[in-house]
Amino acid sequence: MSRRWSPRGLVALLLAAALWVTCGLGAYLYLGSHRSTLTSQAQKPGQGRQANDAPISHLPGVLYLVQDGTLYQLQRGTFTPVLSSPGGPGAWTQPALSPNGHSLLVVRRDYAFSDLYTTDAAGHGLTQLTHNASKTVELNHWAFYPRLTADGGSIFFSYDAKDRFNDYNVVLTIYQMPVGGTFTQARKWTTPNGYTGGDLQPVPLASGGLVYTKYSFDNASGRILAQIWLTTRAGSVGRALTPAADDCSEPALAPDGQRLAMICTAAKQVTSIEVAPFDGTNLGPRQTLVTGQLASQPAWAPNGGGLVYLAPQGAAGHFQLWLQPIPLAPPPTAAPPSAPPASPPRGAQVAKPTPTPALTPMPPAPSPTPLPAPIRLTQDNDFDATSAIAWHA
Amino acid sequence: MLALVLVGLPLSGLSGAAAYFLPVVVAAYAQTGQSARTTASPSAHPSGSAAPAPAAPIPAGSARTTAFTVLLLGSDDDSKFQADGVLTQSMILVRVNPVTRHVAMLSIPRDLWVPLSVGGAAKIDAAYSYGGAPTAIATVERNFGIHVDDYVWVGLRGLVKLIDYMGGVDVTTSNPVLDDFYPADLESTNPYSYKRVAVLPGPQHLDGIHALEYVRSRHGDIQEDFGRSQRQQQVLLALRGKSKSINPTDLPGIVATFNGEFKTSMNLTDFGRLRSLLSLAGQITDPAQIEQILLVPPYTSDAIIGGQSVVVPNWAAILPVVRQHFA
Numbered sequence: 069m070s071r072r073w074s075p076r077g078l079v080a081l082l083l084a085a086a087l088w089v090t091c092g093l094g095a096y097l098y099l100g101s102h103r104s105t106l107t108s109q110a111q112k113p114g115q116g117r118q119a120n121d122a123p124i125s126h127l128p129g130v131l132y133l134v135q136d137g138t139l140y141q142l143q144r145g146t147f148t149p150v151l152s153s154p155g156g157p158g159a160w161t162q163p164a165l166s167p168n169g170h171s172l173l174v175v176r177r178d179y180a181f182s183d184l185y186t187t188d189a190a191g192h193g194l195t196q197l198t199h200n201a202s203k204t205v206e207l208n209h210w211a212f213y214p215r216l217t218a219d220g221g222s223i224f225f226s227y228d229a230k231d232r233f234n235d236y237n238v239v240l241t242i243y244q245m246p247v248g249g250t251f252t253q254a255r256k257w258t259t260p261n262g263y264t265g266g267d268l269q270p271v272p273l274a275s276g277g278l279v280y281t282k283y284s285f286d287n288a289s290g291r292i293l294a295q296i297w298l299t300t301r302a303g304s305v306g307r308a309l310t311p312a313a314d315d316c317s318e319p320a321l322a323p324d325g326q327r328l329a330m331i332c333t334a335a336k337q338v339t340s341i342e343v344a345p346f347d348g349t350n351l352g353p354r355q356t357l358v359t360g361q362l363a364s365q366p367a368w369a370p371n372g373g374g375l376v377y378l379a380p381q382g383a384a385g386h387f388q389l390w391l392q393p394i395p396l397a398p399p400p401t402a403a404p405p406s407a408p409p410a411s412p413p414r415g416a417q418v419a420k421p422t423p424t425p426a427l428t429p430m431p432p433a434p435s436p437t438p439l440p441a442p443i444r445l446t447q448d449n450d451f452d453a454t455s456a457i458a459w460h461a
Numbered sequence: 462m463l464a465l466v467l468v469g470l471p472l473s474g475l476s477g478a479a480a481y482f483l484p485v486v487v488a489a490y491a492q493t494g495q496s497a498r499t500t501a502s503p504s505a506h507p508s509g510s511a512a513p514a515p516a517a518p519i520p521a522g523s524a525r526t527t528a529f530t531v532l533l534l535g536s537d538d539d540s541k542f543q544a545d546g547v548l549t550q551s552m553i554l555v556r557v558n559p560v561t562r563h564v565a566m567l568s569i570p571r572d573l574w575v576p577l578s579v580g581g582a583a584k585i586d587a588a589y590s591y592g593g594a595p596t597a598i599a600t601v602e603r604n605f606g607i608h609v610d611d612y613v614w615v616g617l618r619g620l621v622k623l624i625d626y627m628g629g630v631d632v633t634t635s636n637p638v639l640d641d642f643y644p645a646d647l648e649s650t651n652p653y654s655y656k657r658v659a660v661l662p663g664p665q666h667l668d669g670i671h672a673l674e675y676v677r678s679r680h681g682d683i684q685e686d687f688g689r690s691q692r693q694q695q696v697l698l699a700l701r702g703k704s705k706s707i708n709p710t711d712l713p714g715i716v717a718t719f720n721g722e723f724k725t726s727m728n729l730t731d732f733g734r735l736r737s738l739l740s741l742a743g744q745i746t747d748p749a750q751i752e753q754i755l756l757v758p759p760y761t762s763d764a765i766i767g768g769q770s771v772v773v774p775n776w777a778a779i780l781p782v783v784r785q786h787f788a
Binding site for chain 1: 465466469470472473474475476477478480481482628629630631632633635636637638639640641642655656657659661662663664665666680681682683684687688691695698699703706707708710711714748755757
């Protein structure tokens with residue numbers, strides 16, 4: 069027996085079936101749309117709406133940052149690509165400005181090597197400074213963290229010289245190379261500790277010395293930890309400015325040369341940005357500016373009145389640009405007693421401090437008055453947190 | 462007719478939801494609830510104490526309220542190995558106490574020279590290759606004198622895909638991790654090819670491939686496998702942090718990422734237990750609640766046995782620590 073549907077009944081049945089399908093599909097899509105936003109895509113810098121009076125519009129000067137292998141210039145709140153991503157595994161990273169702000173040093177990182185380049189501030193006239201590629205995997209080299217000296221005459225950078233006796237000991241060593249020269253003219257400045265990662269993040273001093281990050285194995289904690297290190301001449305052992313247990317790295321010298329910012333982790337997964345007076349030889353008491361974030365890459369405002377840095381926003385974890393204003397301290401009236409040098413790590417060799425006269429009195433310890441809260445300047449971007457921020461007036 | 466329509470609406474909605482979660486159910490039956498036990502159980506413990514008795518199984522549907530121990534296993538599962546004949550490059554014991562909200566993580570050195578549960582002595586990473594997870598668990602239980610409730614095994618690609626699915630992880634990498642002889646087995650058809658890696662130090666956002674480079678590289682680390690174990694624990698904790706943001710609608714996507722790169726004895730069809738575990742992960746917010754343990758000297762020492770470079774356990778030092786945290 070078969071029942072014949074009337075036209076109206078058939079239409080009603082089709083409508084009901086459509087309703088059921090819609091309902092089922094709707095449930096499927098509803099659930100799909102309620103997934104967590106862990107994988108939210110970052111926007112390119114400059115995309116999206118931004119109010120004219122947004123804090124980022126008030127940053128003085130020009131900043132350079134990297135996202136997804138592209139080097140961006142930030143000026144008056146507007147991002148402009150300066151060097152587009154080379155594509156594939158290639159990426160631009162770690163820009164550093166010349167003292168006059170007219171030219172840039174930048175690293176091009178590839179699959180197995182990285183090289184230093186120079187360009188003008190607009191990304192024109194790109195010139196390759198090092199040639200680290202090799203067809204043999206282990207004969208490639210890395211070059212990272214370039215910085216120009218205050219006179220603009222030479223470049224400090226980290227480079228992985230090969231260990232002739234052990235292929236596995238790949239460590240970064242800091243070299244100095246004349247601008248316009250070749251790597252054959254480069255001079256080795258530091259002696260890294262084996263199997264630690266080595267010496268990196270050089271900050272040339274006007275006095276001719278060098279502040280950098282040195283990694284060492286710390287017997288007390290059983291970990292490889294970072295220390296801010298000072299050396300006054302090439303080949304000198306130098307000495308630690310921070311204790312190993314504080315695990316401080318990423319030194320950034322204020323434009324006046326009298327304050328040093330850094331990040332410290334105490335071997336934890338959160339970082340703090342700390343600032344200490346620096347007289348070219350000794351580091352004064354450190355003041356914590358930012359804490360409770362995964363803050364990195366502190367960079368001073370040209371007038372020393374603040375620091376920008378990178379830290380994640382929300383659960384998606386994309387790194388955004390933040391600003392920590394620092395009220396400008398009054399000019400120093402008298403030189404306070406120098407802080408004692410940090411105790412060296414256990415087992416480390418410590419050279420006798422080279423007497424370097426302080427050019428200016430060390431400024432007083434930062435005021436304990438509460439600082440303004442950090443200001444997040446971007447949202448939904450994803451800046452490269454291993455790439456320094458360059459900032460010029 | 463109206464009644465038919467009204468009854469059909471919720472049914473069709475449920476059908477849509479069922480279709481959405483179908484991959485989870487399929488994977489739950491295929492990859493979860495795996496056996497964690499061997500049928501025979503040799504008795505000797507190197508320290509002379511008796512092997513622990515298996516705990517009573519937890520009834521399905523019950524949320525865990527007593528402390529439990531999970532063995533996390535990570536393997537190179539490239540074409541150097543046959544399926545399930547792999548070594549476990551990473552073995553981490555995790556003890557979770559839901560009441561005190563305390564977690565202890567103990568990394569077992571992969572080169573630890575121990576008697577295997579199937580007989581003979583070898584590096585502990587070989588236990589899995591001789592009999593899968595049950596042998597690895599039995600070997601750990603026998604040597605460490607503990608009971609393992611469950612295990613989770615993840616292959617290399619599974620870890621990469623999981624981290625990518627979760628949008629990467631934020632990690633403060635401890636030091637530059639530089640390696641000129643890092644296995645390029647995920648990118649190449651030659652399982653013995655190698656490449657250079659350089660994971661720079663400091664806070665950063667790592668995708669799956671770079672997170673794997675960070676936790677897998679060991680050649681350039683002064684602590685070798687111990688340094689790598691520290692890094693593995695860092696990334697594991699970063700993943701735990703990310704898991705707080707997961708909700709049940711993420712499960713089909715997570716299941717799709719694993720695609721055979723994941724096995725566990727936990728019964729993920731038991732949503733009540735899964736929910737309580739996720740809830741627990743969210744409640745453990747203070748780093749002080751998580752204890753990280755590495756068996757560095759004096760707990761272990763280096764030695765050459767049978768021409769192999771191995772790590773010899775100092776059981777007199779290890780077992781009190783294990784009893785303190787895993788008993």
